[in-house]
């Protein structure tokens with residue numbers, strides 16, 4: 001497993017793929033297109049975009065769709081997330097919503113999250129954004 005820090009080349013690839021994914025977003029209600037590209041510790045990249053619905057609450061975020069793609073392709077058994085880049089069509093740095101943070105935490109002890117903006121990008125670790133994720137391990 002590749003536990004090394006994110007390389008410049010990995011960062012660049014994630015950014016390009018997040019931008020490509022957000023162009024495929026289905027966001028006719030909010031007009032806010034989001035794309036996410038996630039890198040696994042095994043070195044594979046999977047993407048997702050937001051998919052909205054006329055019944056607004058059924059909308060799926062780009063980050064969770066990227067995770068669903070990764071699981072559909074690779075299975076969940078060995079899935080660990082090294083990094084996720086997130087892009088949007090307003091080019092503002094936008095961190096994942098709380099629901100996505102919790103779902104990312106299921107597959108990562110400390111993923112790097114990269115938010116693209118017009119000025120470049122910002123990086124945060126998942127533990128900075130979600131210090132105490134919900135976990136059943138203390139319960140069972």
Ligand code: THU
Pocket residue numbers: 027030032034049050051052059060061062063095096097100
């Ligand atoms: N959205 C995402 O795709 N990811 C997030 O982390 C937050 C919000 C989407 C959902 C909706 O389609 C649009 O952005 C506006 O909320």
